[in-house]
Amino acid sequence: MSNNSLTRREAIKGSVAAVALALSQFPLSAFGFEEPDTAGTLIPFVDRLPTTPNRPMVEWEKLTEWMTPGEDFFSVSHYGAGKVDLKQWGLEITGLVKTPKTFSLNEIKSRRRKEIIATLECSGNGSSPTFMGAVGNARWTGTPLAPLLHECGLRKEGIEVVFFGSDEKTEKIKDNDYLQNFARSLSVPDALQDKILLAYEMNGQPLAPGHGFPLRLIVPGCYGVAWVKWLKRIEIQDRRYMGRFMARDYVTIRGEERLDCTVWRETSVLKMNVKSIVARVVRRADGTLCVTGAAWTDGTPLRSVELQIDGGAWLKTKLHQEQRAKYGWKFWSYNWKNPASGEHTLVSRAVDENGTIQPAADDPLIKLKKTYYEANQQYPRKIRI
Numbered sequence: 001m002s003n004n005s006l007t008r009r010e011a012i013k014g015s016v017a018a019v020a021l022a023l024s025q026f027p028l029s030a031f032g033f034e035e036p037d038t039a040g041t042l043i044p045f046v047d048r049l050p051t052t053p054n055r056p057m058v059e060w061e062k063l064t065e066w067m068t069p070g071e072d073f074f075s076v077s078h079y080g081a082g083k084v085d086l087k088q089w090g091l092e093i094t095g096l097v098k099t100p101k102t103f104s105l106n107e108i109k110s111r112r113r114k115e116i117i118a119t120l121e122c123s124g125n126g127s128s129p130t131f132m133g134a135v136g137n138a139r140w141t142g143t144p145l146a147p148l149l150h151e152c153g154l155r156k157e158g159i160e161v162v163f164f165g166s167d168e169k170t171e172k173i174k175d176n177d178y179l180q181n182f183a184r185s186l187s188v189p190d191a192l193q194d195k196i197l198l199a200y201e202m203n204g205q206p207l208a209p210g211h212g213f214p215l216r217l218i219v220p221g222c223y224g225v226a227w228v229k230w231l232k233r234i235e236i237q238d239r240r241y242m243g244r245f246m247a248r249d250y251v252t253i254r255g256e257e258r259l260d261c262t263v264w265r266e267t268s269v270l271k272m273n274v275k276s277i278v279a280r281v282v283r284r285a286d287g288t289l290c291v292t293g294a295a296w297t298d299g300t301p302l303r304s305v306e307l308q309i310d311g312g313a314w315l316k317t318k319l320h321q322e323q324r325a326k327y328g329w330k331f332w333s334y335n336w337k338n339p340a341s342g343e344h345t346l347v348s349r350a351v352d353e354n355g356t357i358q359p360a361a362d363d364p365l366i367k368l369k370k371t372y373y374e375a376n377q378q379y380p381r382k383i384r385i
Contacts, residue, residue, distance in 0.1 A: 040282035040290065046343065046382040049132045057133030060279040063294065066323045066331065068136030070203060075210040076122050076134065078245070079182055082166030082230025086214055091198070095162075095236035098153030105214050108198055111143040116195060116220055117325035119296045123223035123250060123269045126379065127372035132277075135296075137329050140218045142199030146192045149236075154188065158236040161191040162243075163217050166230035171244060181233075184226050185241035186219070195220050195327070198231065220327035221298035222270050223374075225250050255368035262368070271298040273376035274358050276305050276332070276350035281383050289336040289385075291317075295350040296329040303351045305332040310344055317348070339385055347380040 042061065049060065057074050090102040122134035149161070165182040172178075186196070197218035200207060207213040212229030219226040225245060250269040255262045276295035283289055295305045306314040317334040324330070332348075349358040358378055359365045366377040 040284045043281040043283055043289070043383050043385070045281075046384050047129075050130050058136055059133060060277065060293075063279040063292075066137060066328070067203060068138055070205065070208060070211075073120075073136040073138065073202075073211070074122060074134040076224065077167060077182075077210075077229070079165075079167035079169040081209055082168075082182075082212075082232075084166050084214060084230055084232075089166075089214060089232065091215060091231060092233045093148060093152045093235075094233065096155040096158035096238055097149075097236055098155060099151075101148075101152050103148065105200065108143055108148075108215065109200060111147065113141065114144055114194075114197060115139055115141045116197060116218065116327065118218065118220040118327035119272075119329045120224050120227060121272055121275075121296070123225055123373045124375065126275070126375035126377070132379070134224075135329075138203050140197060140199045141201035141204070142197040142215075142218060144194050145196045145198055145217075145234075146194060148198070149192065149234075154236060157238045159188055160185050160237045160239065160241050161188055162235045162237060162241045163228040163231060164233040164235065165212075165228050166232045180244065182228065182245065183241070183243045184228050184245055185237075185243075186226070188236070221272060223272055225269060250373060251371065252373045253370040254365070255370070257364060257368065264370075269373045272296065273298070273374055274300070274302075274350045274352045274356050275376040276348045276358060277379055278307070278346045278348050278381045281346070287338070289339050290333055291336055291346060292331060292333045293348050294329045294331055295319075295348070297350070297352050299327050300356075301326075301353040302330055303353050303355070305330075305348055305350050307334045308347050308349070309336065314349070341385050343382060343384045345380050345382050347378050349378050 044061065056072050058068060058072055086105065090104055091108065092100070092102045094100040117137065117139050119135065119137045124131060125134035126132055162183055162185040168179060168181045170177050171180045199216050199218045200214060202208070202211055207216060212231070215231045217226070217228040217231055246268055251266050252269055253264060253266050255264050274297045277293050278291060279293040281289055281291050291307060293305070295302055302319060305317045305319060307317050308314050315334060317332040320331040320333065351357050358376060361367070361377045
């Protein structure tokens with residue numbers, strides 16, 4: 001009797017897990033449920049965000065799917081797309097390891113397969129009205145990095161793991177020219193986390209050339225610059241890596257006002273900041289306006305998303321729980337009943353479990369930030385009823 005009971009519990013648990021996985025990959029309408037923000041008349045924003053021709057980006061007013069389709073997913077590169085000949089390609093792990101090795105793509109695919117749903121955001125996203133859709137949510141498939149590093153035998157003096165892409169360009173450094181690959185690094189403890197993947201699929205399909213084929217690094221909770229594409233070499237070092245995209249570029253400069261001076265700090269861009277945006281406004285048949293949007297963090301759970309209308313009190317929104325993932329964005333909504341005619345300003349702010357509040361544009365965290373990276377300020381949107 002207890003065995004039958006256990007079997008039933010396991011069956012129920014398995015069914016729930018299967019439903020959760022399905023809901024994470026498809027819109028609710030695929031299962032016969034009404035999408036919360038699609039039934040009604042879309043109200044366009046007065047300050048509609050411009051799009052860049054021939055450059056994939058999220059168009060917020062069309063945001064109804066939790067997973068971002070590949071054709072809408074942004075891609076940024078600094079040295080152009082990496083040129084990869086798969087017949088000649090291999091992933092080299094070298095530096096301060098006991099046994100340097102090179103792995104083929106088939107060898108990497110033969111290892112433990114792991115999937116993770118994670119939001120990828122360019123660290124410059126939100127820096128201007130013309131660059132507001134460089135973010136997306138996807139299911140990444142690959143294998144954890146840590147077992148490969150352990151297999152090569154990390155030497156105890158190694159403190160930094162550097163990831164080199166196939167994309168390259170000649171850079172002038174101290175008046176001399178040097179051929180450089182795009183590269184970023186993680187500390188050894190960070191690189192050994194099970195969430196760090198070597199990915200070869202995106203949304204169930206092989207990586208497209210623009211997204212890093214044949215292999216890219218997945219660093220959930222960190223800005224896109226850390227997700228090295230066209231990955232070809234991993235090197236363990238006994239000192240900090242200070243390449244262009246760690247030490248000279250992708251550096252945030254912030255000021256802190258004190259009584260007698262302003263203290264300025266430079267920090268390398270890495271972890272994503274808590275952020276949200278108003279995406280869509282739909283009018284229901286009864287006149288109610290359904291305001292929806294998305295919010296994301298570095299993996300810290302969201303406590304709430306709040307909405308402000310015309311400078312009034314902050315209103316609590318509903319966080320949608322149908323689809324969830326630690327590193328994926330969350331959708332939220334608010335039903336605004338009996339809105340008055342005229343022009344209105346809507347702005348959202350996200351709050352994480354630690355109490356960190358998405359700052360306003362006049363907050364010192366934003367006002368005294370002198371570089372365009374990490375632009376997580378609240379972004380007002382205007383509609384006319």
